[in-house]
Amino acid sequence: MHTKEIGRNLIQVDLSTGGYSKLISSYIIAGPNPVLVESGPTNSVPNLLSAINEVGVKLEAIQYVAVTHIHLDHAGGAGTLLKYLPNAKVIVHPKGAPHLIDPERLWPSSQSVLGYVSEVFGKPEPVPQDRIVPMTEGTIDLGDGDKLTVVETVGHASHHLSYLESFNGGVFPGDAAGTYLAECNVVVPTIPPPFYLESALASLDKLIALNPSALYFTHFGIADDAVNRLKTYQEQLKLWARIAEEGVKERLTVEEIRRSIIKEDPAMIAVEDYVKGHRILQKTVLENCVNGIVGYAERKLGKQLTA
Ligand SMILES: [Zn+2]
Numbered sequence: 001m002h003t004k005e006i007g008r009n010l011i012q013v014d015l016s017t018g019g020y021s022k023l024i025s026s027y028i029i030a031g032p033n034p035v036l037v038e039s040g041p042t043n044s045v046p047n048l049l050s051a052i053n054e055v056g057v058k059l060e061a062i063q064y065v066a067v068t069h070i071h072l073d074h075a076g077g078a079g080t081l082l083k084y085l086p087n088a089k090v091i092v093h094p095k096g097a098p099h100l101i102d103p104e105r106l107w108p109s110s111q112s113v114l115g116y117v118s119e120v121f122g123k124p125e126p127v128p129q130d131r132i133v134p135m136t137e138g139t140i141d142l143g144d145g146d147k148l149t150v151v152e153t154v155g156h157a158s159h160h161l162s163y164l165e166s167f168n169g170g171v172f173p174g175d176a177a178g179t180y181l182a183e184c185n186v187v188v189p190t191i192p193p194p195f196y197l198e199s200a201l202a203s204l205d206k207l208i209a210l211n212p213s214a215l216y217f218t219h220f221g222i223a224d225d226a227v228n229r230l231k232t233y234q235e236q237l238k239l240w241a242r243i244a245e246e247g248v249k250e251r252l253t254v255e256e257i258r259r260s261i262i263k264e265d266p267a268m269i270a271v272e273d274y275v276k277g278h279r280i281l282q283k284t285v286l287e288n289c290v291n292g293i294v295g296y297a298e299r300k301l302g303k304q305l306t307a
Contacts, residue, residue: 003051006222007168007214009146013051017044017073018120020280022182022220024073027172029165030057032143036065037163037172038218039077042122048077049084062088064133064140066148068174069160070096072110072121074218079103079125090127091150094134096159100127113192117283136161153207155200156190162207169213171226176203178233179285180217184274186267187233188285189240190219195292197241204234239265244297248305258290
């Protein structure tokens with residue numbers, strides 16, 4: 001299995017969902033009160049379980065599965081995973097909780113946004129209501145004086161949380177800080193519709209104020225220089241928004257706006273070939289995220305593009 005110790009008490013798991021490595025991580029916090037951050041999707045729950053076994057954490061010792069938000073790649077597997085974790089509860093934003101308890105609406109809406117990618121992730125199973133802990137703030141006791149602090153970071157979604165751990169000083173930003181493409185050392189936006197720019201920027205301010213030592217990206221892995229990356233991501237989102245607003249004003253097509261973004265954003269220039277050649281990222285970054293920023297611009301300007 002693909003486990004890597006990346007800090008004290010902290011193990012990164014490459015979930016290899018659908019055979020795609022370096023796409024989705026979960027994290028095991030292996031202290032006295034073990035906690036998982038992100039269940040990942042349904043289809044890679046067996047991989048996560050074997051990783052937990054491999055690092056010697058007992059399934060019955062796990063206290064919480066802390067998910068950043070309810071999108072399938074982060075929490076879709078929570079219901080399935082809990083069947084194997086007899087003592088664990090799921091920490092989730094209260095706005096996301098109903099969709100974990102009853103995923104019947106989440107699945108078709110995910111299928112329509114993600115297309116074939118939703119099949120790679122798999123259909124979510126329900127989480128029993130009595131095993132949900134809704135939170136927007138507060139801390140989780142990890143034992144030995146360590147804790148995990150919940151930080152509400154909406155914008156990417158209205159039900160998004162990040163987590164700060166006290167033992168290494170790093171943050172789990174979920175999708176609030178973009179997608180980190182480690183091979184290229186570049187962050188690209190993760191902003192599917194409906195995307196709320198102002199909330200996303202304010203959430204990034206919150207994370208910057210924590211002065212984290214590292215970012216533990218769900219997509220994908222640990223990155224240093226955290227504060228600079230968060231500030232750079234804010235500028236990148238503003239750049240995408242400016243391009244999209246100009247495009248909507250000029251009645252460009254979504255395709256034309258996509259081409260402008262790829263041409264004007266230095267990060268996109270650097271990873272264009274990589275993203276275009278990646279079956280998942282071409283859908284999530286080049287389609288969904290461009291749609292997210294165009295939707296933002298349309299709402300702001302009160303104009304709708306036809307194509
Ligand atoms: Zn997401």
